[in-house]
Amino acid sequence: MSKDEKAQAAAAGASDTGSGTRVPANAPAGKVAFTRRFPRFVIDVRLQVKMFQAGEFRSCWGRSTEMGQDGIGATLTGSLEPGEIVTLEIPLPLTPYPIKVRAIVRYRQGLRYGFEFLTLNDGQRDTIQRVCQYLATKA
Structure with a gap:
């Protein structure tokens, strides 16, 4: 390393x-x-998490802690379980609008969560790669 x-x-x-x-x-x-699979980079942005729980759509807010090309870590105000599928809305540097991605909860440690991105389209993948390259220069 x-x-x-x-x-x-x-x-x-x-x-x-x-x-x-x-x-x-x-x-x-x-x-x-x-x-x-990919390195993680420190990023601190406010993000929104949307999920379907107990028969209704819900959302909560959080702060990102780190991001890589395949996922993001965040501290959240809501409660999720590993394996849940959610939609993340993340305002990223270098982008005029928040990026919307589907993700799965991979781990939970207290209020900290790890998300793996699912089914990124080419535009989303390119945006995330550019942002990671930008964050690498700031580290």
Whole structure:
């Protein structure tokens, strides 16, 4: 893992195990390990989450913490469970309008959530790649 990647992992609350696998800082020893497909970058924007729960459409607000080409981390005001499918509306740098993407909740730790983007179209994928490149220069 490069020095820049270690700094990004530290900023995201993860530590390097030396094998390219990152472990969340608050994970029990030997319990959780994962490898990211893409690096994550610090981003702090207000986002909206829309979901269908208990037979009705609901929404909540949150703040992003980190983003990569395949997902985003955020702290939310609402409650979601891993596996739920949601719509995220994210105002990103370099874009005039918030991007709307479908995502699945991959993890929850208290009020912190990890989302994996689903079915991005080419325009969304290009926008997210450009934003990640921009965020990489700010790190």
